[in-house]
Amino acid sequence: MVEPSAVISSARDRILEAAERVVGETGAAKLTLDAVAQAAGVSKGGLLYHYPTKEALLGALAERYVRSMEQCVEAAKGGLSEGDHGRDLKACIVGALASGSRSKAMGAALLAAAANDPTLLDVIRERAVLFTEHLAASSSDFARAAIVMLAVDGLMMRESLRISPFTDEQREQIVHELLNIADESYR
Amino acid sequence: MVEPSAVISSARDRILEAAERVVGETGAAKLTLDAVAQAAGVSKGGLLYHYPTKEALLGALAERYVRSMEQCVEAAKGGLSEGDHGRDLKACIVGALASGSRSKAMGAALLAAAANDPTLLDVIRERAVLFTEHLAASSSDFARAAIVMLAVDGLMMRESLRISPFTDEQREQIVHELLNIADESYR
DNA sequence: GTTACTATACCGTCCAGCCGGTACAGTCCT
DNA sequence: AGGACTGTACCGGCTGGACGGTATAGTAAC
Secondary structure, X not given: OOOHHHHHHHHXXXXXXXXXXXXXXXXXXXXXXXXXXXXXXXXXXXXXHHOOOHHHHHHHHHHXXXXXXXXXXXXXXXXXXXOOOOHHHHHHHHHHHHOOOHHHXXXXXXXHHHHHOHHHHHHHHHHHHHHHHHHHHHOOOHHHHHHHHHHHHHHHHHHHOOOOOOOHHHHHHHHHHHHHHHHHOOO | OOOHHHHHHHHHHHHXXXXXXXXXXXXXXXXXXXXXXXXXXXXXHHHHHHOOOHHHHHHHHHHHHHHHHHHHHHHHHHOOOOOOOOHHHHHHHHHHHHOOOHHHHHHHHHHHHHHHOHHHXXXXXXXXXXXXXXXXXXXXXXXXXXXXXHHHHHHHHHHHOOOOOOOHHHHHHHHHHHHHHHHHOOO
16 A cells, blocks of 8 residues: 555545446435446445445435535635636536536436435435525625526536436537626626 | 227326325335326226226326427416417526426326336427527527526426425526527627 | 555444325226 | 126235455565
């Protein structure tokens, strides 16, 4: 073992990624410990060493989702000018929708986790409440800003569930228009 | 037996409603035949008489969702003037978001069904494609119309999952503004 | 030898689906 | 009228398999 903590985190990450893959390929109900272990190239014992219960695994999946979203948004924020009104909202759009196929798998995994343990969504709800308050306080047109947020949610969900009806071109139009509306609601 | 078909359909409906209740109260993973049977006041044998497999039950749940949505939209359409541009889109907003707690339970049930059998979502996707084409052909601003649709989706999902962060007042504002944008995208 | 981790065998529970039965209404034959 | 039979609706126990979790033995690095 070259770097214990590195190995730890990479093994744990590998398992999480494997879990996302399993959900994406076979559906939320087939998210079993055996399936995840096999997909991760780990024995069931190994899996349970890292995540002692299924609940722990699902929790880690949900936490990973939140962390990753935050990172994406933060990264997108860096690409916007500081004085930009509605920068947070725009970063949400870009961050959540730009990061390729990754977010789809994670969204599906979150839904799968929620199916087994609905309380895992509490964190999401809390975050949404906070962000909504921020929106209400900072935007000049709350309803529009909220609609942008909801549309981002809707698109993410559709893509996670693979039921998005849009062509690439249409999707691009939509993202572009979302940014426009975000601008409008801050003027 | 006074009216055979009436008894049959009511028993089947009772089971479907019970299934929705089970999902809403205990989560998608706890949607077992026993739980549904008990909630419907029917024995497991009786349940399996009406829906011979779990897959059949889930399929009926998904179908019920689609039918109910169509009815809601159709009903909402009746309340709008015929010459109204964007009447279909507005009917979607009103129909999908106005019908109280019913649609939440059905949305959750659909998600639960999809967890067990992702192919059940195919119908939803097809419908979405059709509606998107309709939108693209009829609206003057496709992106805005699509955003409205996505926001409706997002709000429905959040409410189905009980993670909507909005107060009643905020929700009202949002619906109102959705109708505004729907108008704009048809002028 | 201790820590970090893997592998396999096994256990108990849960659950979908099956099956043999019950009740009862209608129908047909006599 | 009444017995024989049929189809519909429903019951509840059973089973086989899947799955979450445990136990234990083993390996590799330091």
